Amino acid sequence: MILEAANAEFLEKGYDGTTTASIAARAKVTHAMLHYYFQTKENLFEMFVQKKMALVKEAICPPARTATPGNLAEQVRYIVSHHMDFLFSHPELPKFMLREICFNRDSLAMFAAVAHQDGNIMDVAAGLKKAAEKEGLSIGFDIRTIIIEIALFNISAFISTDIRRSCFGESEEAAAAMIENRKTENTERILKMLGK
Numbered sequence: 001m002i003l004e005a006a007n008a009e010f011l012e013k014g015y016d017g018t019t020t021a022s023i024a025a026r027a028k029v030t031h032a033m034l035h036y037y038f039q040t041k042e043n044l045f046e047m048f049v050q051k052k053m054a055l056v057k058e059a060i061c062p063p064a065r066t067a068t069p070g071n072l073a074e075q076v077r078y079i080v081s082h083h084m085d086f087l088f089s090h091p092e093l094p095k096f097m098l099r100e101i102c103f104n105r106d107s108l109a110m111f112a113a114v115a116h117q118d119g120n121i122m123d124v125a126a127g128l129k130k131a132a133e134k135e136g137l138s139i140g141f142d143i144r145t146i147i148i149e150i151a152l153f154n155i156s157a158f159i160s161t162d163i164r165r166s167c168f169g170e171s172e173e174a175a176a177a178m179i180e181n182r183k184t185e186n187t188e189r190i191l192k193m194l195g196k
Contacts, residue, residue, distance in 0.1 A: 009023050076191055
């Protein structure tokens with residue numbers, strides 16, 4: 001109950017806009033009860049971030065491992081597509097991520113710390129590097145940059161879709177079609193960055 005309320009508050013208002021009082025009110029519990037179980041807003045936010053990062057890892061890492069080993073184009077296509085599908089099933093997340101990355105440096109540090117707790121995402125980056133090297137491509141930058149670029153390209157597609165729906169009344173069908181097109185475009189962008 002409290003965790004669900006915290007999840008909703010953080011997604012709607014971000015870390016800075018959320019208070020333990022607003023979480024308690026939304027959960028319909030006393031402020032004292034919230035503090036008894038979770039102590040601080042930071043503790044609740046860390047749990048929230050860990051849960052969201054676990055979902056992201058689940059969306060990206062297993063699909064990346066099922067792609068043909070050493071086939072760079074297929075690995076990139078899988079990662080981009082499955083990350084997009086994940087965002088599509090969690091439409092509130094792209095706005096939240098963008099807000100926190102841009103305006104809350106502490107949140108960004110927490111996302112990074114949680115990402116490094118489990119090597120899965122770094123394993124995906126290493127797999128991409130290995131596939132690129134196998135194809136004779138020389139990567140002139142840290143391959144982890146590609147993971148960041150995939151996330152940013154994909155998140156921007158959802159922000160764009162949201163704006164088009166809100167400002168221009170674009171239909172859900174048109175938005176879904178645009179997302180499918182962006183999967184292909186984002187895959188091509190990443191492959192171009194990799195010199196493919």
